[in-house]
Amino acid sequence: MNLNYELTGPDGAPVVVLSNSLGTDLTLWDEQVPALAQEFQVLRYDQRGHGGTAGKPGPYALKQLGGDVLALLDTLGIRRAHFAGVSLGGMTGMWLAEHAPERIDRLALICTSADLGPASMWRDRAALVREKGTQAMVEPSLPRWFTPALAERADVVEKFGGMLAAADDEGYAGCCEAIAGMDLLPKLGEITAPTLVIAGAEDAATPPAHAEQIAAAVAGARLEVLSPAAHLANAEQPEAVNRLLLDHFTRSL
Numbered sequence: 001m002n003l004n005y006e007l008t009g010p011d012g013a014p015v016v017v018l019s020n021s022l023g024t025d026l027t028l029w030d031e032q033v034p035a036l037a038q039e040f041q042v043l044r045y046d047q048r049g050h051g052g053t054a055g056k057p058g059p060y061a062l063k064q065l066g067g068d069v070l071a072l073l074d075t076l077g078i079r080r081a082h083f084a085g086v087s088l089g090g091m092t093g094m095w096l097a098e099h100a101p102e103r104i105d106r107l108a109l110i111c112t113s114a115d116l117g118p119a120s121m122w123r124d125r126a127a128l129v130r131e132k133g134t135q136a137m138v139e140p141s142l143p144r145w146f147t148p149a150l151a152e153r154a155d156v157v158e159k160f161g162g163m164l165a166a167a168d169d170e171g172y173a174g175c176c177e178a179i180a181g182m183d184l185l186p187k188l189g190e191i192t193a194p195t196l197v198i199a200g201a202e203d204a205a206t207p208p209a210h211a212e213q214i215a216a217a218v219a220g221a222r223l224e225v226l227s228p229a230a231h232l233a234n235a236e237q238p239e240a241v242n243r244l245l246l247d248h249f250t251r252s253l
């Protein structure tokens, strides 16, 4: 699987991988890259079927989404990296921290969940998108992604609505099926990567209780709840998220 990616920042600096949520692409991280690239090489990529990464016929599993990241790291000769992900990106990060702990240094999980049931809802969403396309998800998704004032702002609708409508139908559906089949809870307690968990207080897609569940299971995890922030908290509260990420990735333990 060839992932579309961008690598920004000083040669030889530690690497931070940034992984996008369902229906977005690597530009989800536009507000993070300038801050992080002062100190890190920032490797942001598009999940399968999103942005510039082609979709393959689904269903997918987190094992494949995590495997895509390992293959990219291998291609670029990166042995170990910090990892931050929003929602589906965070699920990919938890899978990596559970199954390839030697490759993940510190982990930041933003507006995500280790158990986002019911599976039937994700399979229904996959079927809907295969029938009607990702365009059909724009109207219901934006009010979950942002608090009301932002969800209606023209530039936000243009950028994020455009990203979602441009996502490959099969890629989006396959990622829904990865969420339907995820099995992260049993090994959550085995994660050894120092972990920061960030929630949006107004996130209806992955409410703060999901972040609390992760933080309670991962030894030593730090939990931060931002407000106002809905599902795409890194876009809604970029300065707060940048501060937390920089602190987490540079802090001496």
Ligand SMILES: O=C(O)CCC(=O)CC(=O)O
Binding pocket: 020, 021, 022, 023, 086, 087, 088, 089, 141, 144, 145, 205, 231
């Ligand atoms: O955002 C994700 O990666 C998964 C959760 C989700 O689909 C949120 C939404 O679009 O409502």
